[in-house]
Amino acid sequence: MAASDVDTVQDAESGRKATESDNSADHHVVDWDGNDDPSNPKNWPSWKRWLNVGIVSVLTLITSLGSVVFAPGVPQLMAEFQSDSSLLAGFVVSIYVLGFAFGPLFLAPLSELYGRVWVYQVCNIGFVVFTVACAVSTNLGMLIAFRLLQGICGASPIANGGGTISDIIPPASRGTALSIYSVAPLLGPTIGPVIGGFLAEAKGWRWTFWVLAILAGFITIASFVGLRETYPGVVLERKAARLRKETGNLELRSKLARPRGTTEFQHFSRSIVRPIKMLGKSPIVLFLAIYAGIAYGYQYLMLSTFTFVFEERYGFGVGVSGLSFLGLAFGSLSGLAIGPLSDRFLKSKSPSEGAERMPEVRLLPLAYTTLFIPVGLFLYGWTVEYHIHWIVPIIGTALVGFGILSVFFCITIYSVDAFSLYAASALAANALARSIVGALLPLAGQSLYNALGYGWGNSLLGFLALGLLPITFVLFKYGERLRLKFDVSKL
Template structure:
């Protein structure tokens, strides 16, 4: 359930902000300002060159092979700016394309550039996509407090009922491999609208299911559709904010999917205590319908490459010159090829990059522990403490408060990140670079605190069980 910026998103968000002309009102003066066809391509820096100086677009295979080795990150610290295979296809296509007809934004003040939005509008968009992430992850955990009723109604074991939670999480994991690449072709807004519409539609069979098979299939498709907000929404934040403004909005968005799991049982506890389990999904349907309306009304397209494609279309219509092209229009790549690459690359990285494997295992263990609590809390607090269902839901308040406290420490870790950047600059005399390890200190602290918390929790349960047994025997 991790969220972050993909390589393509970072490349788009750090692109050079220069356009050939204004799409709405092209003039002869602006056309004359374009570089001549016989000028060197190096005179017009590409996105990659802007991100990592010194790597020229005409480097040969020998030079490009050096990129496999470790290199500095010139990104924003949330990821590394890289040169993926898709961008190499652009170079091949540019051999027959005059670069002076490549459409760019007229700086950050360009009306078509999402970075020209007012701060209020930017934060409204961040709030909507973050609330969408919270809604999806709430749907994953609210289901856990329906176990008592659905096991009786469907005549199934608790283990089978737990599959509804597991399949939803599987859908959350598989969805980004498909929805992420599609957003690079069609933009972020269509993915939001269609995926959340499917998320809403497949909540209906969850609510009216007459057997466990319908419930399980619907839960999987729900997780798959809802995963768009865990994979694409981070790119929306990067589209609107420049590098030095990313910390605060990214903190809000990154926290939103982790707030959902503990909040879900708190809400579901009250619902299932006083109403039938189907009302858990009725509430989610109402919530999702409101969210879908907010997405349609308040979240515009923000993906730079798609917006440049729209700008190029307007420019071609206004000038009658078909040579004006956006970068995405000259890329020689297919949707199927991009999706297939997105599907196998994660496994390739897991197999060939020990650091990626270790970090993924660390995240998987933490996520597994979090979701294990959803099944364990009801058993522990019902059997040992005699809690009612709404009280069991409130027991997740501890997780919620802990996550809020962790979010509030973000400025501390950000200041430490800036300190490491200054230290590196003083030692190497190089500014603007970063290292992925500079983002690891909070993970190191978490790696120490999580085992302490688990031992504390287990010890308190054992002690209480022993005391309770002694009291009963007396």
């Protein structure tokens, strides 16, 4: 969900109260014309709402593909640019994820000021342009710079996709829509190398970018045709502007307008700093960000090293090495079941436990599913070390994939339940931390394996994952107390 999407509700309420106080009359406040107002995006025809969900989901899939689609071709580009630096080999892949970290911090507030569609369209065009620029790069420095810009533009559906779904899908159907949307960022990093492996082998690494640019260009055209503005604040403001023009009543204001006296820059600045303040002042947000950051870093560390591992240890070709990513993809897809299971688990608890304890109950499955990460790492590392048949380490990566996805699901569901109006900022803080770790941790991948070998190198990562388990139990037991003591509504 976009940073500050939910938080803006509080600002909107303040704006509404200020407006009513200033004007002393409800008729100056422009709101929806009842629950069935057709201008409310939630009341659009089903086909129109689901068309927007579909386009945003495909956008997310394509930008997620961009993170690692050319990873199998990294050895080719390193040879072409005459570099043998393992650090640069990892960085040219992970720099894209830094764009995912910092892009949402300003893309989400911009969507609240000017609308989601405007942000989508500008970023879509930028993504196509910078993808082409990557394809024609003539040195590593140029490629790394364009990869960062490509990632920033690609962060648009990551930043605003959840918000778009919240805008147009009623709560009763939102779980299904979010599940469809969640498949996109899940599949992209795992099937991207499969596609990229065969492309790089057949046409060279540059063609991974050319094909990505073609796909992005197609969906960009589709978004111009099918996407419509969904952000309620912008939709109501347009309605208020139209009514001011028609009636001549300049006192009319949108119910969701920002408080009077607050400039666009102040609103924008507040939206940017809120997630960072939550990281610094809420132990729960910080602990969960560390948890998700390590899991995300493991995913990208594996994605950035699979090609080297299976080419060097098992003699896979460039194209076939891409198939090694399918184990992680299968495990990740299996992790999607954690969401519905979490709902069932919550409903099975007796009502006597109270609604206030509900958010912490969401974290309890982590005590079991997180174990898949270290078990998978141990299996993957030691079977590669001793040249056990390639299917066994791939099974190990499937276990890791399942564990990683379970971490993301449980943390996301918990954050939404626990922080209510501030859930979007909590998720934005989480995304910032995990994307930075996801970009930087893979840089140590090859050096780690060179120093410790695949067995002990992955075992070290596995032991670190085991060390995270106490966080789950601490938050389950003391989470309510920490939430009340460090109230994020006061930030």
